[in-house]
Amino acid sequence: MREVDVLVAGGGPAGCTTAAAMAQLGLRTLLADAGQDRRKQLAGELLHPIGVEELTAFGFSEVLRSGGAPIIGFAVVDGEKTALLPYAPGNRGLGIEHHALVTPLLDVLEKRGDVEVRRRSRVALVSDGPDGVEVTLSREGQSERVRTRMLVAADGRASPLRRSLGIAEQHVRLSTMIGVMVEASALPHAGRGHLFIGGPAPVLAYPISDSQARVMVDLPLGSSPERVRTEQEILSGVPEPLRQAILVALQREAPLVASNDTRIMDQVYKGHVVLVGDAAGCCHPLSASGMASAVRDARVLHRVMAEASNDVPRALAAYARARRPANRTRIALASSLYEAFSSDAGEMAALRSGLFRYWERSPTGLRISMSLLSTRETRMSVMAREYARVVAHGLLALGAGGVRAVQGPRRAMHAGALLVASALPHLRTAMAGVVEDRILALPAPHVPAADEPLAPSRASASRS
Numbered sequence: 001m002r003e004v005d006v007l008v009a010g011g012g013p014a015g016c017t018t019a020a021a022m023a024q025l026g027l028r029t030l031l032a033d034a035g036q037d038r039r040k041q042l043a044g045e046l047l048h049p050i051g052v053e054e055l056t057a058f059g060f061s062e063v064l065r066s067g068g069a070p071i072i073g074f075a076v077v078d079g080e081k082t083a084l085l086p087y088a089p090g091n092r093g094l095g096i097e098h099h100a101l102v103t104p105l106l107d108v109l110e111k112r113g114d115v116e117v118r119r120r121s122r123v124a125l126v127s128d129g130p131d132g133v134e135v136t137l138s139r140e141g142q143s144e145r146v147r148t149r150m151l152v153a154a155d156g157r158a159s160p161l162r163r164s165l166g167i168a169e170q171h172v173r174l175s176t177m178i179g180v181m182v183e184a185s186a187l188p189h190a191g192r193g194h195l196f197i198g199g200p201a202p203v204l205a206y207p208i209s210d211s212q213a214r215v216m217v218d219l220p221l222g223s224s225p226e227r228v229r230t231e232q233e234i235l236s237g238v239p240e241p242l243r244q245a246i247l248v249a250l251q252r253e254a255p256l257v258a259s260n261d262t263r264i265m266d267q268v269y270k271g272h273v274v275l276v277g278d279a280a281g282c283c284h285p286l287s288a289s290g291m292a293s294a295v296r297d298a299r300v301l302h303r304v305m306a307e308a309s310n311d312v313p314r315a316l317a318a319y320a321r322a323r324r325p326a327n328r329t330r331i332a333l334a335s336s337l338y339e340a341f342s343s344d345a346g347e348m349a350a351l352r353s354g355l356f357r358y359w360e361r362s363p364t365g366l367r368i369s370m371s372l373l374s375t376r377e378t379r380m381s382v383m384a385r386e387y388a389r390v391v392a393h394g395l396l397a398l399g400a401g402g403v404r405a406v407q408g409p410r411r412a413m414h415a416g417a418l419l420v421a422s423a424l425p426h427l428r429t430a431m432a433g434v435v436e437d438r439i440l441a442l443p444a445p446h447v448p449a450a451d452e453p454l455a456p457s458r459a460s461a462s463r464s
């Protein structure tokens, strides 16, 4: 039977970077990808600076140079109001068509030769024993058994491997996304990711080349794309000429469609199998953080494997601890923002007003918000503090009669009470996260290596 150190299942951003990371450690690495057609997929196209930096560090800089458009930050647009959120000075993200970013990652790995790449090959788990995992690789009716010391499940958010391990998840289906291509000149702010939040649901847009931009419209679950044309109120938060450009694009082409989900896993490893990227958790794409998070997983796995001298059980216990804070903060942020941006309730209108009131008064607030969205800032304590500030500004906006959807003192008081009530679960989650961050920062319990002699227990030590 064929034997390798690491077998990576999945050739998306998470799988390719993890395979590169494991090869950098000198491990015999095989990557098998089932080969989904990325041209037909609506998925990640805005890569935050941290993702650009990590892809460069893992040797994929030629892919980043091959196209796309530089991104300098976000523009959040709510009717007449616009907030420009900057990346840190010198930081650049990249907007690029999904297949143009991801397909060449596999090509680079194959060309470099330090990772064996199997295309159109599907991985299935056979067994997990004390020394590693046995899997089958299937391609066009042929199958081969492979034994690996570690199996990396980078097989996307539906992750068949995660399911076959029986790892439980909390799964919430949020909405349906449709995506079309428009001319980049239709975007109001060049070089920025855009979030239009003045309509019934958020609309996302970003340049993906010098001349083109992707626009994604968030629709209620199960909606057909036709709804954007028949209910033009849906685009009421999008200014001209972009709104017209979306409608023209919808007449010209069938849009790409995807579902938006939140998935939180109970575990990110089991035995010798570890989950990375979307397989380990995902959230609504309004923060465009999925790919940055996927390559961060590769970085964390690289570090813990190096620190544990490639001892898989020790490394995976450390991986679960190390990746948790950043991932939990990212999912909590996306969930609270999606709620604020997609609801027409008075208290959420107040929260949106609070956000703009805060940003208008605090250039630092603009920077920290961008830092949280782009996953550069991962501390739950920072997210909790910023969220509380926005709620406070929302209450002040209500008090000053500055929330258009909530007029009159009685309605403002009612909306204020509901705003506080709606903020409490988010703040509770955030505070629990702060406490957990503190606990995770304590030294990890020692997991003995397989060949390490057991230390005498206290009782036997005191007896001797």
Ligand SMILES: Cc1cc2nc3c(=O)[nH]c(=O)nc-3n(C[C@H](O)[C@H](O)[C@H](O)COP(=O)(O)OP(=O)(O)OC[C@H]3O[C@@H](n4cnc5c(N)ncnc54)[C@H](O)[C@@H]3O)c2cc1C
Binding pocket: 009, 010, 011, 012, 013, 014, 015, 032, 033, 034, 035, 036, 042, 043, 044, 045, 046, 047, 048, 121, 122, 123, 124, 154, 155, 156, 157, 160, 161, 177, 216, 258, 259, 260, 276, 277, 278, 279, 282, 285, 288, 289, 290, 291, 292, 294
């Ligand atoms: C509408 C939408 C917009 C988004 N926009 C952004 C954005 O702007 N920025 C951003 O950073 N993120 C965005 N994301 C999220 C981003 O697309 C994902 O986070 C990212 O693609 C996850 O990468 P991955 O490698 O974990 O999984 P995937 O990209 O899903 O790759 C999984 C791979 O595993 C393969 N596979 C599956 N099963 C097997 C098997 N059994 N054996 C072998 N291979 C297998 C598949 O063929 C596939 O190639 C968006 C997501 C959606 C839905």
